[in-house]
Amino acid sequence: MVYFLLSKIFQPIVSRPWKSISAVEMISKSQRLMLDNGLIEYVGGKGLFHYLPVGLRALEKLCIIIRHEMDLLGAGRMALSNLCERSVWEQTGRWEEVSAELLRLKDRKGKEYCLCPTHEESVTSLISRFSPITSSRLPLLLYQITLKYRDEPNPRFGLARAREFFMKDMYSFDLDTKSAMKTYDAVNKAYFSIFQTLGIKVHRVEAAVGSIGGNLSHEFHCESQYGEDYILLCEKCQKKFTEEVLVNSTTCPVCNEPFQKVRSLELAHTFFLGEKYSEALGATVTCNPESPIPLQMGCFGIGISRLLAAIVDYFSRDEEIRWPLCVAPYKVCVIPPKNGSREYPATPMALHLAEQLSSLANFNEEIVYDDRTHQTVGARLRDAKRRGYPYVIVANKTVFNKSSPKFELHCTATDEVLEVTHAELFQRI
Amino acid sequence: MVYFLLSKIFQPIVSRPWKSISAVEMISKSQRLMLDNGLIEYVGGKGLFHYLPVGLRALEKLCIIIRHEMDLLGAGRMALSNLCERSVWEQTGRWEEVSAELLRLKDRKGKEYCLCPTHEESVTSLISRFSPITSSRLPLLLYQITLKYRDEPNPRFGLARAREFFMKDMYSFDLDTKSAMKTYDAVNKAYFSIFQTLGIKVHRVEAAVGSIGGNLSHEFHCESQYGEDYILLCEKCQKKFTEEVLVNSTTCPVCNEPFQKVRSLELAHTFFLGEKYSEALGATVTCNPESPIPLQMGCFGIGISRLLAAIVDYFSRDEEIRWPLCVAPYKVCVIPPKNGSREYPATPMALHLAEQLSSLANFNEEIVYDDRTHQTVGARLRDAKRRGYPYVIVANKTVFNKSSPKFELHCTATDEVLEVTHAELFQRI
Numbered sequence: 001m002v003y004f005l006l007s008k009i010f011q012p013i014v015s016r017p018w019k020s021i022s023a024v025e026m027i028s029k030s031q032r033l034m035l036d037n038g039l040i041e042y043v044g045g046k047g048l049f050h051y052l053p054v055g056l057r058a059l060e061k062l063c064i065i066i067r068h069e070m071d072l073l074g075a076g077r078m079a080l081s082n083l084c085e086r087s088v089w090e091q092t093g094r095w096e097e098v099s100a101e102l103l104r105l106k107d108r109k110g111k112e113y114c115l116c117p118t119h120e121e122s123v124t125s126l127i128s129r130f131s132p133i134t135s136s137r138l139p140l141l142l143y144q145i146t147l148k149y150r151d152e153p154n155p156r157f158g159l160a161r162a163r164e165f166f167m168k169d170m171y172s173f174d175l176d177t178k179s180a181m182k183t184y185d186a187v188n189k190a191y192f193s194i195f196q197t198l199g200i201k202v203h204r205v206e207a208a209v210g211s212i213g214g215n216l217s218h219e220f221h222c223e224s225q226y227g228e229d230y231i232l233l234c235e236k237c238q239k240k241f242t243e244e245v246l247v248n249s250t251t252c253p254v255c256n257e258p259f260q261k262v263r264s265l266e267l268a269h270t271f272f273l274g275e276k277y278s279e280a281l282g283a284t285v286t287c288n289p290e291s292p293i294p295l296q297m298g299c300f301g302i303g304i305s306r307l308l309a310a311i312v313d314y315f316s317r318d319e320e321i322r323w324p325l326c327v328a329p330y331k332v333c334v335i336p337p338k339n340g341s342r343e344y345p346a347t348p349m350a351l352h353l354a355e356q357l358s359s360l361a362n363f364n365e366e367i368v369y370d371d372r373t374h375q376t377v378g379a380r381l382r383d384a385k386r387r388g389y390p391y392v393i394v395a396n397k398t399v400f401n402k403s404s405p406k407f408e409l410h411c412t413a414t415d416e417v418l419e420v421t422h423a424e425l426f427q428r429i
Numbered sequence: 430m431v432y433f434l435l436s437k438i439f440q441p442i443v444s445r446p447w448k449s450i451s452a453v454e455m456i457s458k459s460q461r462l463m464l465d466n467g468l469i470e471y472v473g474g475k476g477l478f479h480y481l482p483v484g485l486r487a488l489e490k491l492c493i494i495i496r497h498e499m500d501l502l503g504a505g506r507m508a509l510s511n512l513c514e515r516s517v518w519e520q521t522g523r524w525e526e527v528s529a530e531l532l533r534l535k536d537r538k539g540k541e542y543c544l545c546p547t548h549e550e551s552v553t554s555l556i557s558r559f560s561p562i563t564s565s566r567l568p569l570l571l572y573q574i575t576l577k578y579r580d581e582p583n584p585r586f587g588l589a590r591a592r593e594f595f596m597k598d599m600y601s602f603d604l605d606t607k608s609a610m611k612t613y614d615a616v617n618k619a620y621f622s623i624f625q626t627l628g629i630k631v632h633r634v635e636a637a638v639g640s641i642g643g644n645l646s647h648e649f650h651c652e653s654q655y656g657e658d659y660i661l662l663c664e665k666c667q668k669k670f671t672e673e674v675l676v677n678s679t680t681c682p683v684c685n686e687p688f689q690k691v692r693s694l695e696l697a698h699t700f701f702l703g704e705k706y707s708e709a710l711g712a713t714v715t716c717n718p719e720s721p722i723p724l725q726m727g728c729f730g731i732g733i734s735r736l737l738a739a740i741v742d743y744f745s746r747d748e749e750i751r752w753p754l755c756v757a758p759y760k761v762c763v764i765p766p767k768n769g770s771r772e773y774p775a776t777p778m779a780l781h782l783a784e785q786l787s788s789l790a791n792f793n794e795e796i797v798y799d800d801r802t803h804q805t806v807g808a809r810l811r812d813a814k815r816r817g818y819p820y821v822i823v824a825n826k827t828v829f830n831k832s833s834p835k836f837e838l839h840c841t842a843t844d845e846v847l848e849v850t851h852a853e854l855f856q857r858i
Binding site: 002007008009010012014041043044045048049050051052053056059071076077078079080081082084085086088100103104107108111115120122125126129130138140142147149151153163164223320 | 431436438439441443469472473474477478479480481482485488500503505506507509510511512513514516517529532534536537540544551554555558559565566569571576580582592593715790821
């Protein structure tokens, strides 16, 4: 039952002198579009951003899609502290290993913490408090959507490589390798399902485990000119690898075919960790109470704010944002006539349409009514296209056609413009 | 359409030796109940907590209630960075002023930041980027629900005084004092509405502005033996003050009546800030483009994780959590018969009831089915009361009453136990 007046939404549109900036900073299309269209704003310093209301709406819709898939896996949602004590990171050897990228601080008593770039230590030491876990409780999957911190040497491309970023991270605990691999496969399927919902084509590639460690790892990449990686695709046997795994290889290790090398952006990462963390921190399971054994762990991350940037890069025009319908901050913009214009008497019809649409379950809180009626329809239509509403509806002179009043419907994803009756409109969107 | 199996919910029940702990740490009822019942867990070190799934569910329900009221005010939701640069806090003088409670850190380039205890500096410098704001855009209200950091010298009472905590903070921007006061009053009303929804009796008291600054301030307190403040209530003229405002006074400054002095916990705080931050950081408004003037600001906070603790303290028994229905992590627990018991054949009826209830819009994702059927009904009923489901439904021998099958309905808030038919059950809850 709620629709929004555009003048009341805080979405400051600005023009930055990108040409002069891009000489010193690596800029992506999503960064330009999200900053100029009031979705995010610099905090002061590269790689740190505030999320403004319209950007946060898109981010939250993305979270809902991801949460849905995690729920289907039976995962529990939690929120771990952003801080972790130095001593816990020392137990796994990562205080030194991840060193340069850790943001560290001391409390008033001199105790040292890091701002977590990832939460393996935190969740494993949490589980160790309740260990040994009984095996009937397994598999245990826990996830969170929280801010993470990584002191990147070279933050760039806006949200794609930031120093503070939203991440969905999940941790799995299993009795043995076999069940851990079953969990691993189930989560990988769920990840494919997420990208399918978003309409983004991804490659799942074999990857290096890096500082996270473990025995097995896959990354999900989308092809992108703003990517920072290259992936190697074998067209013959369909194997896919990160460049890191096969340094200097030009042919597939399986079928010897030359690789196709594609620039790409990593969107998600899955690891089978084995006992690396559970052994160091004492997270155990018991079938036999006398001999608890370390849990078999997995970890699974999606860089949510990076994914948001990737979506904008993937779907948008150079100067106009485009969204998949499921992530668009608002689904529809209704543009009423200009004050004092010939079409002005159609205003009540536009208002009524906005009300009617928002009373549908699908469109509640999804409709924006552009009440800046001192501006021409043309100017507001250009603005609406720039902001990227999937549907823009204009009440113009055709609504006066007595035999068959019609609205102008702009489907921005396809660039179609249709003149539709009221009934057709409700069928179409 | 979704109900949960209790065995799949990660809610570890533990018993801590509170008697020995409470000698060194100040413990509240909510702290004991939330830690022992697997809602939160210590991170390691006082005043830092992880939120486990059941605790996070309650927190999130609380957020929904608060967001609803903020939306009614027309406020936009955003997410500001948790980090703010030293230089910005120096411009308002607070880098030195708040000194001891600030958690500070340096990035790899040596730039200094604080982990924000509050976001006046961040939001004001954000608005200054888009200044001067046109006056037609006012009042502008922006809020967020994020983690905050305060390096308390003496964290205690669990979530009530933590070092990392969830807060709803809102900032308002107005053209002049008169409109700022109108905004101030509207937000104060919204706060009363939130506490009314929760069923918590609060006192709005005149308060000191402290390090936030400004000209006018009110706090919302609930009476609590775990409170850290005292409030002064005049029964004659109904004026209410924090003790801090009227140091050493025993009588009301308005009517000279002796005060009633009550121990209390602060749950929310509202400030009329005036130009303190907008002037220092250049957040301005223009009616006349040639002479922008500083915005009149307000700020409005609710300590959400503290409020969660206050709710548990307010409603719970000594050994059993109680929730208001709107915040309860799950509304209903269905307890089927024990395996192999005489009542065991009633199992399908219990399962069917859980399914039926969860198919109602009100109860989707609100039903827990206690599938630990190796335990007696009595043991699981005690456990359910301890965890504090508002309604517990037991399928026991009365479901076999052919003429009128009945379930046992426990209304935990009132301690009523009713034998109800299927139809009566659906009317009752």
